[in-house]
Amino acid sequence: MSPNLVLVVTIAVLFTVGVYLLLERSLSRVLIGVILIGNGANLLFLVAGGAAGGPPIVGVTPDGEMSDPLPQAMVLTAIVITLGMTAFLLAMAYRSWQLHRHDEVQDDVEDRRIARLAAIDELAVRDSDEEGPVPTLDEEAAEAHDETDEGHPVEEVAR
Amino acid sequence: MSDLSWVVPMPVVVPLFAAGLALALYRRPNLQRIVSVGALTIVLVASVALLVVVDDGPLVVDVGGWAAPVGIDLVADRLSALMLTISSAVTLCVLLYSLAQGNEDDEESAPISIFHPTYLVLTAGVADAFLSGDLFNIYVGFEILLAASFVLLTLGGTGERIRAGTIYVVVALLSSVLFLVALAMIYAACGTVNLAQLALRLPEIDPGVRLVLQVLLILAFAIKAAVFPLSAWLPDSYPTAPAPVTAVFAGLLTKVGVYAIIRTQTLLFPDGRLDDVLLWLALATMVVGILGAVAQDDIKRLLSFTLVSHIGYMVFGIALSTDEGWTAAIYYVAHHITVQTALFLVVGLVERAGGSTSLTKLGGLAKLTPVLAILFFVPAMNLAGIPPLSGFLGKVGLLQAGVAVGTPLAYVLVVGSVVTSLLTLYALVKAWNKAFWQTPPVERPPVRLPFGMVGPAAALVAVGLTLTLAAGPLYAYTGRAAVALTERTPYIDAVLPDGERGTGESAKLTDVASDGSHETGSDG
Numbered sequence: 092m093s094p095n096l097v098l099v100v101t102i103a104v105l106f107t108v109g110v111y112l113l114l115e116r117s118l119s120r121v122l123i124g125v126i127l128i129g130n131g132a133n134l135l136f137l138v139a140g141g142a143a144g145g146p147p148i149v150g151v152t153p154d155g156e157m158s159d160p161l162p163q164a165m166v167l168t169a170i171v172i173t174l175g176m177t178a179f180l181l182a183m184a185y186r187s188w189q190l191h192r193h194d195e196v197q198d199d200v201e202d203r204r205i206a207r208l209a210a211i212d213e214l215a216v217r218d219s220d221e222e223g224p225v226p227t228l229d230e231e232a233a234e235a236h237d238e239t240d241e242g243h244p245v246e247e248v249a250r
Numbered sequence: 251m252s253d254l255s256w257v258v259p260m261p262v263v264v265p266l267f268a269a270g271l272a273l274a275l276y277r278r279p280n281l282q283r284i285v286s287v288g289a290l291t292i293v294l295v296a297s298v299a300l301l302v303v304v305d306d307g308p309l310v311v312d313v314g315g316w317a318a319p320v321g322i323d324l325v326a327d328r329l330s331a332l333m334l335t336i337s338s339a340v341t342l343c344v345l346l347y348s349l350a351q352g353n354e355d356d357e358e359s360a361p362i363s364i365f366h367p368t369y370l371v372l373t374a375g376v377a378d379a380f381l382s383g384d385l386f387n388i389y390v391g392f393e394i395l396l397a398a399s400f401v402l403l404t405l406g407g408t409g410e411r412i413r414a415g416t417i418y419v420v421v422a423l424l425s426s427v428l429f430l431v432a433l434a435m436i437y438a439a440c441g442t443v444n445l446a447q448l449a450l451r452l453p454e455i456d457p458g459v460r461l462v463l464q465v466l467l468i469l470a471f472a473i474k475a476a477v478f479p480l481s482a483w484l485p486d487s488y489p490t491a492p493a494p495v496t497a498v499f500a501g502l503l504t505k506v507g508v509y510a511i512i513r514t515q516t517l518l519f520p521d522g523r524l525d526d527v528l529l530w531l532a533l534a535t536m537v538v539g540i541l542g543a544v545a546q547d548d549i550k551r552l553l554s555f556t557l558v559s560h561i562g563y564m565v566f567g568i569a570l571s572t573d574e575g576w577t578a579a580i581y582y583v584a585h586h587i588t589v590q591t592a593l594f595l596v597v598g599l600v601e602r603a604g605g606s607t608s609l610t611k612l613g614g615l616a617k618l619t620p621v622l623a624i625l626f627f628v629p630a631m632n633l634a635g636i637p638p639l640s641g642f643l644g645k646v647g648l649l650q651a652g653v654a655v656g657t658p659l660a661y662v663l664v665v666g667s668v669v670t671s672l673l674t675l676y677a678l679v680k681a682w683n684k685a686f687w688q689t690p691p692v693e694r695p696p697v698r699l700p701f702g703m704v705g706p707a708a709a710l711v712a713v714g715l716t717l718t719l720a721a722g723p724l725y726a727y728t729g730r731a732a733v734a735l736t737e738r739t740p741y742i743d744a745v746l747p748d749g750e751r752g753t754g755e756s757a758k759l760t761d762v763a764s765d766g767s768h769e770t771g772s773d774g
Contacts (some may be wrong), residue, residue: 113420113424118416118420121420125420125423125424125427128427129427129430132427132430132431132434135431135434135435135438136430136433136434136437138434138438139434139435139437139438140437161437162434162437165386165433165437165443168386168390169430172390172393172397172426175397176393176397176400176419176423176426179397179400179401179419180419180423183400183404183412183415183416183419186404186407186412187412187413187416190409190412191409196413196416196417196420197413197416199413199414199417199486201489201547201548201551202485202486204547205545205546205547209545
């Protein structure tokens with residue numbers, strides 16, 4: 092028994108588009124991506140259930156021609172669950188819009204702070220390596236003095 | 251079959267029913283509390299009863315009287331009963347803690363009327379995932395607990411929680427879709443999603459297809475369990491929630507994923523073809539996780555990273571695929587649930603006493619609240635694996651199992667887990683020194699910690715210590731659970747007594763032979 096080609100192609104398209112949308116930063120696009128992938132998975136169940144047949148009721152359809160009811164029951168469950176999750180995602184996207192006027196997935200502040208700390212650390216190390224000829228202590232002292240002293244006379248003159 | 255099988259659905263049914271009741275009683279906070287505490291107490295009693303009863307053999311309930319592969323079945327064996335008992339003890343403690351917190355704080359920090367029903371639904375979902383003998387029902391259990399966890403994580407809808415929730419929700423939905431795809435593929439290949447029947451049918455299908463199914467399931471569960479390359483969502487999303495919520499998430503939700511990995515690896519894919527990959531992943535999870543923890547400055551984030559890191563230990567034990575490995579892994583799961591939850595509850599108290607969870611802003615808490623210092627110190631040392639605590643026993647078990655396997659990779663893992671253990675000790679001692687011993691940057695006024703919050707936290711710490719004291723019997727129990735997992739037959743025979751059908755109503759097999767579901771079974 093070979094699966095229905097149209098269904099398989101549809102599933103492939105749904106998954107491709109869904110994955111693309113999932114990679115977006117805007118929550119409403121992610122939501123559409125989730126819905127598309129979810130529907131792709133639901134269609135996959137239909138393929139898994141085998142060829143379509145008559146309604147699986149004893150007495151209505153002969154035994155060999157029934158379609159498999161179990162995957163359809165599972166698809167129904169999955170659809171209901173996706174509906175609930177979609178509602179929640181929508182509510183969350185709306186709340187995000189209420190708070191920030193956008194619904195984009197934001198970076199973690201603490202995470203960025205730690206990353207910045209790490210970056211500063213790294214820069215400090217690289218500086219000492221790259222500086223090449225190190226200025227003598229006198230030069231450094233002169234520079235330091237210049238900077239601190241410069242302000243004072245100017246200020247005094249100004250007064 | 252004992253006549254006690256009516257207890258099996260209790261951990262799922264009672265909280266769900268109580269959730270509805272609690273929602274209806276949203277204007278009567280006091281009644282709500284009685285309902286939730288009562289329900290979770292019943293669940294705890296039922297779980298303990300199951301723990302004792304199923305030691306003689308698994309209990310099976312064919313829901314609605316439909317025989318197993320046709321209907322859905324709930325199975326309580328040693329592994330699931332143990333998980334249930336630990337999780338219900340933990341959820342009860344956390345509920346009591348959050349009740350006290352709700353009393354102390356205003357409604358804003360934890361809106362009680364929403365909290366109770368959601369929390370009960372969460373426990374029902376966790377119990378359903380543990381008890382289910384049907385792969386699709388495990389999916390439903392996951393969705394129940396995820397939906398509840400979404401609400402709990404974004405409780406109050408503040409900017410920070412919405413940010414954290416976004417990451418969590420998107421990642422969780424992705425793993426659900428993966429699980430769903432795996433289910434569809436499994437149904438296409440085997441024509442069933444019943445675990446016991448799958449265990450019989452999977453060996454008959456093409457090995458390549460079987461490997462694909464295994465990888466898909468592991469992927470879906472590894473996201474839930476936060477195994478290394480798929481763990482980045484966890485430290486970003488957990489720390490922002492209210493303390494009790496973080497505690498119960500950290501303790502339970504990842505462990506449901508670990509449980510699912512144990513169940514599917516042992517029952518469905520006993521040939522262990524992914525073991526080497528899993529061992530490498532375990533090593534990466536341990537090391538990367540703990541290095542993340544060392545870098546952190548916020549104590550909640552630090553603990554979240556140690557959580558990721560210690561998932562690696564469990565995966566290590568699972569991937570060894572020996573009785574000893576599984577014994578140690580199951581014991582480690584039980585130990586880790588209690589310890590991690592206790593630590594997060596204590597950190598909630600630290601935040602209360604010190605006004606922050608940032609290690610640079612905390613200090614001098616040992617002088618301020620000595621009780622808190624002890625409550626933090628004991629589970630912290632337990633997590634790091636200082637003898638004679640249960641963390642040490644679990645780790646020694648894992649190391650022994652690793653050495654017993656004796657492959658070079660197993661030795662690498664043994665070394666890796668020792669290093670991770672030391673780094674855990676370093677991270678936790680750093681946190682301890684900064685929070686409890688360093689001179690506080692700002693003098694804090696002494697605070698009175700409400701007994702209602704200290705009590706449950708202390709109770710959980712005590713449960714962790716009990717795991718140490720009762721380590722002998724408990725380790726023997728997990729050993730028996732592991733042996734049953736290796737044999738597989740007790741589980742399969744309990745679900746399908748005659749090898750074909752469970753107890754209950756179903757059409758005769760001769761009728762079914764020409765049915766569609768059976769046809770698909772042969773086309774994989």
